[in-house]
Amino acid sequence: MGFRRHPDLERAFQACNSSVVRPPTAPPRIEAGSAARRSKLLILQAESANAEAPGPSRVRVLVADDEPPIRLLCEVNLALAGMDVLTAADGQEALEVARAEIPDVLLLDLMMPRLDGWTVAEELAGEEATRAIPIVFLTARATTADRRRAEELGAFGYILKPFDPVGLAPLVAEVVARCGRGELEELRRARPAGLWPVELEER
Amino acid sequence: MAAILAPALVCSLALFPSRPSAQLAGFLFLFAVALAAYLGGFPAGLLATALSTVGLDVLFTPPRDEFVPDSSDQVAGVLLFFVVGVLISQLFGHRRTVQRQAEAATARANRLQAVTARLAGALTPQQVLDAIVTQGVEAAEARAGAIGLLSADGENVEIVAARGYEHGTLAGWESFPLAADTPMGAAIRDQEPFFFSTTAERMQRFPALVGLPERSHGLAILPLVVEGKAIGAIAFTFNEEVQFDPERRALKTTLAQQAAQALDRVRLYQAERALRQRMTFLADASELLGTTLDYETTLTQLTRLAVPEMATWCTVDMVGPDGSIRRLALAHEDPEQAAWAERLAEEYPPDPDAPMGVPNVIRTMTAEFVPEITDELLVEAAQGDERLIEIVHELGLRSAITVPLVARGRSLGALSLIRDESSPRYTELDLDLASELARRAASAVDNAILYREAERRGDAARALAHVDDGVVLLAEDGNVVSINPAAARILSVDVSALVGSQALEAIPGWSAVENARSARAPVTVPLVVADGSERWVSVSGVEFADGVVYALRDVSEERLLERARSDFVATASHELRTPLAAVLGAVKTLRRADVNLDPQQREALMHMIDTEAERLSGIVSQILLAGQLDAGRLVTADERFDPVELTRSVVGSAELHLPNGIELRVQADTDMPQVAGDPNQLRQVLSNLLDNAIKYSPQGGDVELRLNRNGQFVSIEVVDCGLGIPQDEHERIFEKFYRLDPALTRGVNGTGLGLYISKELVERMRGRISVRSEPGRGSTFVVEVPLAV
Numbered sequence: 001m002g003f004r005r006h007p008d009l010e011r012a013f014q015a016c017n018s019s020v021v022r023p024p025t026a027p028p029r030i031e032a033g034s035a036a037r038r039s040k041l042l043i044l045q046a047e048s049a050n051a052e053a054p055g056p057s058r059v060r061v062l063v064a065d066d067e068p069p070i071r072l073l074c075e076v077n078l079a080l081a082g083m084d085v086l087t088a089a090d091g092q093e094a095l096e097v098a099r100a101e102i103p104d105v106l107l108l109d110l111m112m113p114r115l116d117g118w119t120v121a122e123e124l125a126g127e128e129a130t131r132a133i134p135i136v137f138l139t140a141r142a143t144t145a146d147r148r149r150a151e152e153l154g155a156f157g158y159i160l161k162p163f164d165p166v167g168l169a170p171l172v173a174e175v176v177a178r179c180g181r182g183e184l185e186e187l188r189r190a191r192p193a194g195l196w197p198v199e200l201e202e203r
Numbered sequence: 204m205a206a207i208l209a210p211a212l213v214c215s216l217a218l219f220p221s222r223p224s225a226q227l228a229g230f231l232f233l234f235a236v237a238l239a240a241y242l243g244g245f246p247a248g249l250l251a252t253a254l255s256t257v258g259l260d261v262l263f264t265p266p267r268d269e270f271v272p273d274s275s276d277q278v279a280g281v282l283l284f285f286v287v288g289v290l291i292s293q294l295f296g297h298r299r300t301v302q303r304q305a306e307a308a309t310a311r312a313n314r315l316q317a318v319t320a321r322l323a324g325a326l327t328p329q330q331v332l333d334a335i336v337t338q339g340v341e342a343a344e345a346r347a348g349a350i351g352l353l354s355a356d357g358e359n360v361e362i363v364a365a366r367g368y369e370h371g372t373l374a375g376w377e378s379f380p381l382a383a384d385t386p387m388g389a390a391i392r393d394q395e396p397f398f399f400s401t402t403a404e405r406m407q408r409f410p411a412l413v414g415l416p417e418r419s420h421g422l423a424i425l426p427l428v429v430e431g432k433a434i435g436a437i438a439f440t441f442n443e444e445v446q447f448d449p450e451r452r453a454l455k456t457t458l459a460q461q462a463a464q465a466l467d468r469v470r471l472y473q474a475e476r477a478l479r480q481r482m483t484f485l486a487d488a489s490e491l492l493g494t495t496l497d498y499e500t501t502l503t504q505l506t507r508l509a510v511p512e513m514a515t516w517c518t519v520d521m522v523g524p525d526g527s528i529r530r531l532a533l534a535h536e537d538p539e540q541a542a543w544a545e546r547l548a549e550e551y552p553p554d555p556d557a558p559m560g561v562p563n564v565i566r567t568m569t570a571e572f573v574p575e576i577t578d579e580l581l582v583e584a585a586q587g588d589e590r591l592i593e594i595v596h597e598l599g600l601r602s603a604i605t606v607p608l609v610a611r612g613r614s615l616g617a618l619s620l621i622r623d624e625s626s627p628r629y630t631e632l633d634l635d636l637a638s639e640l641a642r643r644a645a646s647a648v649d650n651a652i653l654y655r656e657a658e659r660r661g662d663a664a665r666a667l668a669h670v671d672d673g674v675v676l677l678a679e680d681g682n683v684v685s686i687n688p689a690a691a692r693i694l695s696v697d698v699s700a701l702v703g704s705q706a707l708e709a710i711p712g713w714s715a716v717e718n719a720r721s722a723r724a725p726v727t728v729p730l731v732v733a734d735g736s737e738r739w740v741s742v743s744g745v746e747f748a749d750g751v752v753y754a755l756r757d758v759s760e761e762r763l764l765e766r767a768r769s770d771f772v773a774t775a776s777h778e779l780r781t782p783l784a785a786v787l788g789a790v791k792t793l794r795r796a797d798v799n800l801d802p803q804q805r806e807a808l809m810h811m812i813d814t815e816a817e818r819l820s821g822i823v824s825q826i827l828l829a830g831q832l833d834a835g836r837l838v839t840a841d842e843r844f845d846p847v848e849l850t851r852s853v854v855g856s857a858e859l860h861l862p863n864g865i866e867l868r869v870q871a872d873t874d875m876p877q878v879a880g881d882p883n884q885l886r887q888v889l890s891n892l893l894d895n896a897i898k899y900s901p902q903g904g905d906v907e908l909r910l911n912r913n914g915q916f917v918s919i920e921v922v923d924c925g926l927g928i929p930q931d932e933h934e935r936i937f938e939k940f941y942r943l944d945p946a947l948t949r950g951v952n953g954t955g956l957g958l959y960i961s962k963e964l965v966e967r968m969r970g971r972i973s974v975r976s977e978p979g980r981g982s983t984f985v986v987e988v989p990l991a992v
Contacts (some may be wrong), residue, residue, distance in 0.1 A: 067785070069784075069814075070781070073784075073789065140778075142773075142777070161778070161781055162785075162787040162788065166792060166795055
């Protein structure tokens, strides 16, 4: 079933497609001092912010989702956190961009035209160059079986829609930071609450 | 007396004046001698001869009145007379003896004949014994008599009849061991008679019997022998000491033989009569057992048949399905006693583990035969219950037989026959009869049970033939006992080939069924059945005495529906989650306090909320619509409208948000007739079909809507060149929740309700909807709407 979308929105979506969105304003304010130690997320956010500098040191995130609104939300919020955002509108495109750009994190929808998210993840894991890209699924599929499959594929997260796009950047930053410290396996095993859903539908 | 009187009479003739001559007197004397000898025997004749000789010599031989004869002639004459007299005496004396003997023999014969005659009329052992002893005592010229018979086991001698003894003489001698040193015992053992002329003689031979305070008397003990076998002995007691001459002995022996034969004949007669009675009873019982299949009634009647001929009491106890013992019937000569006994049975319910009696017989399937109920036995049976002992004592039970009712190796119950002290003890023959009766009764009961079972099974089978649930009955060894048509259909097997074969071998997929049975609740398992297809079957199995009964229900359809429903929930959840994520995400982003969004971003996010909320609303309405259709609550208008106008309007709306690479075209004749129906609902249908055509054309292409008049209908075709639909899915796509691509992997979203709703709506307008399609070559959906009249 299709639903009408406003043509302006449609154009805005299209403008976002397959492009890098720069943060429109100055880097976000960072809470400093003792408050920064209150939460791990804030620390990670601070690290991510510290890493913010011109050039390749900026975090590069690939958002692959066939739903333009979801892409837009991710782009806006990640860019606000000082990240470079790449987007793909289907699985095939996601695969191509990932191979070409080797993003720091891949936010991957599962149900997309042409290639589904599972296949994309498998393909990437099967290639030497792309194997190390941390994948966080971003999906509306809310069953335990899907989550288990994601675990088996070695995903770093399984974020269930609807999600809080504002909190997305710190999660991505955490993944990037820990991967940077070589804690890939620990992160995979730890499955922090923000990256993995607590309750899922049993089928 | 005659020896003196007869010669004296002749002598008196000398007193007459004219004395007869010596010759005449001599003749008269010889006649007197003969008379005396005839009447008094040889000694009397000899005495008469002597007297006559003296009389003749003194009174009639000259010189008269002198003893000394006158001459040698006279001496010779007297001597001659004497010799002749002796000879006559001997002659007549012998004659008399012979006659006497003949008379005695006749008398004995008469007496024996009388005994025989009485014996012939005797029908019971008691009558025989009475006859022998009463008549026999007279015949034997004895004072008293008794008959002792060997007991059935040959161990004891039992006095069965006695006559003429003073009261108390035989006390303590009713029964005594054969082996004991008694005259009767010895006579039976050795088949030799004993004749004791005096008590002393007897005491000498049998010292054990010394001291009986009786006058010395004669005693004769004779064995009763039949066909070389001693069956007992007869005793004759005399008043005084007796000499047993051979004649006497022979008489006693003859009497004993007659008695033996008579006893044997009566025994045979009794046996034959008893046998006939038993056969009659058995025949009556058999007839009774064969009359009806209502075995409860039959057995009750049977117990009545057994009383009083066969038993004082007769009971039948049956084993219930749970192993409990239930008294089915009780008969007693006296109805009051019967009622009392029933109360007693209620008060003392049978203990299934009792070591003896009915429970034991039922348990061990072995008969119990108690020919003589002794006190010790009663005490043991009562197991220390004083009141019970007292009660049983009062009943005066004498003899009992309990036989099991066994059919096909199964213990069905027990039949008990009990006699009280007024009836004879049971014998082995009675046991045989009871066993035979029990066998027939058990067979009848078993037949009745089998018949009922068969009837019940017949009912069950008829019922099972018509239920949709599969029922399979397996024996303990896994053999198929029965399988109903539904089960055969579910398992895709042939009923006739299955019964009697091993389920695991004969039914493909059965192992899955058996594995599922262990669970308490029905378990749904996938079965690959005989035709190779997979079915989901709900299995429950219940064990019972003879095996396991399985209930199978084909839940493939339910499962498909359930899966579709479950898919729908997942789909709906997914469909709702995506727009919800957009709305929620946009709101959260707009409300960020830490950053300032530029106006363009704000506007984009606001529009996102608008459209995605609308999308949410659309999905929700579709679900509601489906629900309304299901419940039949949707009202369909019946209006006239122009189908071409409506189609163009739908296309116009769709064009507003058309993806790249898709073009829409409408092709219609100029003067299309109006149609009848609900224009809003038809708009929804066309909108659905158009959306589908666009969705399933991911590579782009033309989507054409063609309107044609087709008889009483206007057909609206929605033609795309997209993915197409495989032939075998053409019908199912119109089912609720069905999605062409259930894995949801091709990025085509939907609730799976669109076509279902379209079909329902079109049909409510008395229209039709169908599809023509091939994979890879696009699809054509055809909606036919009736013309307005």
